[in-house]
Amino acid sequence: PWQRGTNENTNGLLREYFPKKQDLTEIKPSLIRDKALILNQRPRKCLNWESPFEVYFDISLHLN
Known part of the structure; x- marks a missing residue:
């Protein structure tokens, strides 16, 4: 149940x-990729x- 909000947001x-x-x-397929x-970034x-x-x-892309 705790994942439902994230799932609906992603949808x-x-x-x-x-x-x-x-x-x-x-x-x-290239457009889908x-x-x-x-979305993954x-x-x-x-x-x-x-x-x-x-x-x-396990990396950080943001500047600090």
Whole structure:
């Protein structure tokens, strides 16, 4: 249950690029990879303002 908010937020972010009922088989895989990269580099409050990329690879991309 504690993950539901993050999941719903991510779904909303995905909808900015891929509206509901859009056939994803017609979209080039490179475009999907590009949008996934954009989302994975976006800082998240639930990750203490780090991006999923930073958390996964245990690095910090922000300037201090």
